[in-house]
Amino acid sequence: MAASQTQPPDTSMPALASQICNHIASVFSMPTAHPPALDVLVSELSAAASRGGRVFLYGVGREGLMMKALCMRLAHLGLQAHSVFDVTTPPIAGGDLLLASAGPGGFSTVDAICSVARSHGGRVVLLTAQPETGTCARHASAVAHVPAQTMADDAARRRRRGGRRGGPRPLLPMGSVFEGAMFVLFEMVVYRLGEVLGESPEAVPISPHNLE
Numbered sequence: 001m002a003a004s005q006t007q008p009p010d011t012s013m014p015a016l017a018s019q020i021c022n023h024i025a026s027v028f029s030m031p032t033a034h035p036p037a038l039d040v041l042v043s044e045l046s047a048a049a050s051r052g053g054r055v056f057l058y059g060v061g062r063e064g065l066m067m068k069a070l071c072m073r074l075a076h077l078g079l080q081a082h083s084v085f086d087v088t089t090p091p092i093a094g095g096d097l098l099l100a101s102a103g104p105g106g107f108s109t110v111d112a113i114c115s116v117a118r119s120h121g122g123r124v125v126l127l128t129a130q131p132e133t134g135t136c137a138r139h140a141s142a143v144a145h146v147p148a149q150t151m152a153d154d155a156a157r158r159r160r161r162g163g164r165r166g167g168p169r170p171l172l173p174m175g176s177v178f179e180g181a182m183f184v185l186f187e188m189v190v191y192r193l194g195e196v197l198g199e200s201p202e203a204v205p206i207s208p209h210n211l212e
Contacts, residue, residue, distance in 0.1 A: 016171065019171055020171060020172060020180070023171070023172055023177060023180075024148075024172075024177065024180045024181050024184055025184075027146065027147060027148040027177065027181040028181070028184075028185075030147040031147075032145045032147055033145075034131060034143055034144075034145040037127070037144035037145055037146055037185055038185060038188050038189060038192065040125065040142055040143070040144045041099070041125065041144050041185070041189045042189055042192045042193050042196060044097055044099075044123065044125050044142060045074070045079070045097070045189070045193055046193060046196045046197065047097075048079070048095075048096070048097040048123070049078075049079055049197060051095050052095065053080075053095040053096045053097055054079075054080040054081070054082060054090070054092070054096045054097070055071075055074055055079050055080065055081045055082070055096070055097050055098075055099065056081075056082050056083075056084055056089065056092055056096065056097070056098045056099070056117070056122070057070060057071045057074075057081065057082070057083055057084065057098075057099045057100075058083070058084035058085070058098070058099075058100050058101070058110065058113050059100065059101030059102075059110070059127075060101075060102075060107050060109060060110065061175075062175065062176075062179045063101040063102075063103055063175070063178070063179060063182065064101070065179075066101070066179055066182040066183055066186065067083070067099065067101055067182075068083050069183065069186065070099070070186040070189070070190075071083045073186065073190045074190075074193075077190065077193060077194060077197060077199050078197070078199065084098075084113055091120065092116070092117050092120050092122040093120055093121060093122065094120070094121030094122065095121070095122075096117075096121075096122040096123070097122060097123045097124075097125065098113070098114065098117040098122050098123070098124045098125070099125050099127065100113060100114050100117075100124060100125070100126055100127070100136065101126075101127040101128070101182065102126060102127070102128050102134060102136040103127075103128060103129045103130070103146075103148075103150035103151070103175055103178040103179075104128075104129065104130055104134060104150045104151065105128055105129070105130030105131070105132075105133045105134020105135070105136060105137065106133075106134030106135035106136050107136070110136050111135050111136055111139065114126070114136055114139035114140070115139055117139075118139050118141075123141040123142070124139050124140050124141050124142075125140065125141065125142045125143070125144055126139070126140035126142075126143050126144065127144045127146055127182065128143065128144075128145065128146070129145070129146055129147055129148050129149070129150050129178050130150070131143045131145050144185075146178060146181050146182065146185060148177040148178040148180075148181040149172070149175070149176075149177040149178060150174075150175045150177075150178045151174040151175035
């Protein structure tokens with residue numbers, strides 16, 4: 001092979017998995033003026049648990065799926081956790097906690113839900129990549145900053161290119177970096193929270209699992 005030729009990128013499954021994991025891991029070493037998101041979430045969740053408060057979770061689209069996954073794990077840890085808009089979800093009240101996600105900083109539905117939670121005396125923690133912009137932060141009692149690319153960042157990049165196609169194909173398109181970082185962050189939260197609440201690994205699986 002001539003010296004000027006380059007090897008094609010490795011698109012094997014292990015190589016792609018490594019690239020994705022490394023990209024997501026890099027999010028947690030990025031500088032931020034806010035307290036670490038892990039510390040914020042563990043502190044707020046443990047405080048809610050200690051005062052007997054319920055935890056409500058909401059996000060839109062794929063962010064919402066990550067929030068539902070966290071909701072399930074919080075229930076496994078013994079917290080009273082509810083996904084907003086489930087038909088069995090009770091009204092929020094004083095002492096309760098709302099975890100809301102708005103990666104780009106603002107969504108009208110998230111704005112409305114955060115506003116309702118605050119008006120009823122609940123605490124609101126906002127997960128976002130854009131804590132200084134958008135509309136949701138004004139409702140937040142605390143912010144968990146996850147400095148990752150969102151769909152809005154991807155759209156802005158395409159606008160700068162004038163809609164032209166071409167260039168390298170991103171491995172994590174649109175908001176995948178933020179959503180992937182949410183999943184990893186939530187696994188860290190569950191691990192740390194289990195320690196804070198004194199939940200042994202053996203006790204967690206016997207927490208309610210639907211009808212099992």
